[in-house]
Amino acid sequence: MKDQQIISQMKQRDRNALKEVYKEYKIEFFKFASRYTSDNEVLEDIFQDALIVLYENAQVGKLDQLKSTLKTYLFGTGKFMLFKHFRDSKKEVPTEETYIFDRYEKQVINDVYEDKGMNDYQVKLIANFKKLGNKCREILELFYLKGIKLDEIMAIQGYENKNVVKSQKSRCLKTLKELIMKKDG
Known part of the structure; x- marks a missing residue:
């Protein structure tokens, strides 16, 4: 199924499109995200949260002019959520180093969202x-x-x-x- 077709179905609140994305990318996302954590419960939660963000953003039109593939958007969202999860789970006072890392994260996520694929x-x-x-x-x-x-x-x-x-x-x-x-x- 093509990305634009999936986005269109999500805009119409078609949950089958969401199931399709889930089946298509779950295993690949787990492989991708396992370099950050091996906790399958965390990976499952992050993946489902990223799917919800994808679904909600499709419904409000944020994905109408998507410059990357749906997969890239989903994985970028998931990676950003993973970073946020790790940051939030730390009980230490943020340092200057943490703020630099946060700016870097935001740049990475922006790059992922604007990725036009291979030329x-x-x-x-x-x-x-x-x-x-x-x-x-x-x-x-x-x-x-x-x-x-x-x-x-x-x-x-x-x-x-x-x-x-x-x-x-x-x-x-x-x-x-x-x-x-x-x-x-």
Whole structure:
């Protein structure tokens, strides 16, 4: 079911749309949120609260011009609620550090709500990245995504020296760029 269709059904107080969202995203939300807590009762409460916010915001028209996906909005709301839950459960006096964290949280949640999803270039990048060979994908993932230095990649992939790793990384990157620039890629 498309996001706009679900939002439209929620505006009409169709609880089946809410059930659909619940079934579609519950397991994925639990996986996503489990990096913050392993307490399933807390996760269940947060997920249900986030669903209620989603449902109520749909009914009052706040989601009519949603710039992100429904999933992104729901997960962002849930993450914000998790942070609030942890903050509220602390019995300590707020410090300056806490206020900095709160501003950061608000920025993260705003970024999530305004997320427009992937642009065309990012879609092409992912599609063409999958076309690369295993060695190329691994070297680019290690270097760019995990931030591992060339010396460590050399050991991981069994290369004899750093220059070989460096030139292999360059060839892989060049191949990826060429795939992206192809009209059909």
